Amino acid sequence: MPLVKVNELLQHATEHHYGVAAMNTINFETIQCAVAAAENERVPIIIQFYPGFDRFIPLNFISYMAKELARKATVPVAVHLDHSAGFEIAMAGIRDGFPSVMVDGSALPFEENVALTARVVEAANVFGVDVEAELGHVGMGQNLADMEADLFTNVDEAVAFVERTGCGSLAIAVGNAHGDYAREPNLDFDRIREIRRAVSVPLVLHGCSGIPDEQMREAVNLGMSKFNIATEYFAASYSAFDHVIEATGHNRNGVAMFIGARKEMTAFVTEKIRLLNPNKFSL
Numbered sequence: 521m522p523l524v525k526v527n528e529l530l531q532h533a534t535e536h537h538y539g540v541a542a543m544n545t546i547n548f549e550t551i552q553c554a555v556a557a558a559e560n561e562r563v564p565i566i567i568q569f570y571p572g573f574d575r576f577i578p579l580n581f582i583s584y585m586a587k588e589l590a591r592k593a594t595v596p597v598a599v600h601l602d603h604s605a606g607f608e609i610a611m612a613g614i615r616d617g618f619p620s621v622m623v624d625g626s627a628l629p630f631e632e633n634v635a636l637t638a639r640v641v642e643a644a645n646v647f648g649v650d651v652e653a654e655l656g657h658v659g660m661g662q663n664l665a666d667m668e669a670d671l672f673t674n675v676d677e678a679v680a681f682v683e684r685t686g687c688g689s690l691a692i693a694v695g696n697a698h699g700d701y702a703r704e705p706n707l708d709f710d711r712i713r714e715i716r717r718a719v720s721v722p723l724v725l726h727g728c729s730g731i732p733d734e735q736m737r738e739a740v741n742l743g744m745s746k747f748n749i750a751t752e753y754f755a756a757s758y759s760a761f762d763h764v765i766e767a768t769g770h771n772r773n774g775v776a777m778f779i780g781a782r783k784e785m786t787a788f789v790t791e792k793i794r795l796l797n798p799n800k801f802s803l
Contacts, residue, residue, distance in 0.1 A: 523590040526598040526620035527650045527688040529564050530722035530745040539740040539796030542566035542724075543789060544602060544750035546573055550757060551586050553782050555593050557789035562802045564596040565793070566746065569618075571601060571609050579616035587617065595803055600652070602748065610640045610651075620650035622691070626657055630677060637685040645686075652746075655681050656693030658726045661701035669695075675714045682719045689746060691724035699751050701730040709738055716743040724748065729755075737798045747796055753788065760784035 533540045543554040543565065551567050558565035567586045571579065583599060590597035600620040601613035613621040623640040625633035637653040644651045656673030659666025673692040682690060692715055694708045705727075716723060722745040728736065729751035736747065760781035768776055 522596075523587055523619070524564070524596040524598050525650055526566060526600050526652070526746075527722070529566065529596055529598045530689055532564070532596075533745045534722050534743060536801050537741070537799045538563065538801040539736075539747050540564055540566055540745060541789065541792045541796055542568050542600065542602075542746050542748045543753055543792075544568055544570055544748065545582070545586070546576065546754070548585055549778060549782065549785070550753065551582075551589055553785040554753075554789045555589050555597055556782075557786045557793055558597065559594050560786070560790060561793045561797070562595060563793055563797060564598070564803075565789075566598045566600055568600040568602045568748070570603055570750070571605075571613065572603075579613060579618070583613075583617040587619075600650075604640075607636060607639055607643075611643060614644060614647055614649050618649070620652065620688075622652040622654070624654045624691075626654040626691075626693075630655075630681075634681060634684050637681075637687055641686045641688075650688045651686075652689045652691060652724060653681070653685060653687035654691040654693075654724075654726075658691065658693045659697050661697040661699045661705070661727060661730065663697070664702055666697050667695055667705065669708070672708060672711055673715060675711070675718050678715050679718050682721055687721065689722040689724050690719060691726050691748075694725075696725055696727040696731065698727045699729070705731050705735070707731065707735045707739060709742060712739060712742045712744060722746060729753075733795055736795055740796055740798055747792075749792055752792075753785075756788035757781065757785050760788075 601618040604610035625636040657671035724746040764780035
């Protein structure tokens with residue numbers, strides 16, 4: 521299967537009523553295990569990278585690895601740069617080979633977010649790069665104030681934002697937040713339904729680590745297409761390493777640790793893919 525565009529993949533998911541797991545990665549193993557899970561389940565997947573991790577691995581290294589594994593995969597795989605906090609970061613992602621970037625101006629006033637996003641879209645279009653944007657405040661799950669309804673995405677603003685920016689997909693705030701949750705989240709399904717009816721582009725849910733399974737399935741059925749998973753995947757990777765170390769009796773074999781952890785890491789992503797595929801789509 522060739523490397524595919526994120527927007528093409530999300531449009532397909534919207535039409536066929538499944539959600540795409542967008543797995544945040546940090547190295548070869550996290551990419552490889554996510555792709556392996558998608559191949560096992562015969563569904564597409566998105567591999568993404570948070571630009572703040574470039575102090576551990578350069579953007580061009582991770583984009584090259586992800587795209588090479590995508591090109592060799594037996595299912596469609598898209599590659600995306602997550603949460604660019606400004607124009608320069610988004611442009612760095614494009615420079616370093618990401619076929620899709622997110623620009624996050626959600627902390628800015630509405631007009632400034634529109635201006636920033638439109639500027640990134642205009643530049644990205646020159647290079648054929650997809651752009652995800654965000655409207656509404658998707659904060660941190662440990663901060664209860666970040667999940668108050670007055671910070672959620674406004675439906676009318678979402679319509680105007682998409683029309684004025686030309687973004688290819690839109691991340692929305694509907695009771696979700698990043699990282700671990702201080703309390704169980706409660707997604708605003710009515711708002712998801714209204715935004716889905718009002719805008720034409722695929723919708724994205726950030727902060728999917730810790731959202732109850734039944735709420736994730738309902739978000740899929742209401743038409744959300746991209747589901748970002750980071751915290752839980754990194755926690756699952758940690759647990760996998762821990763289990764291998766315990767099983768091998770702390771023999772200091774780092775190679776065996778990396779190899780042995782793959783099965784458990786792949787199983788975690790497989791579980792998330794199945795959760796986001798309530799209607800049993802398969803290639």
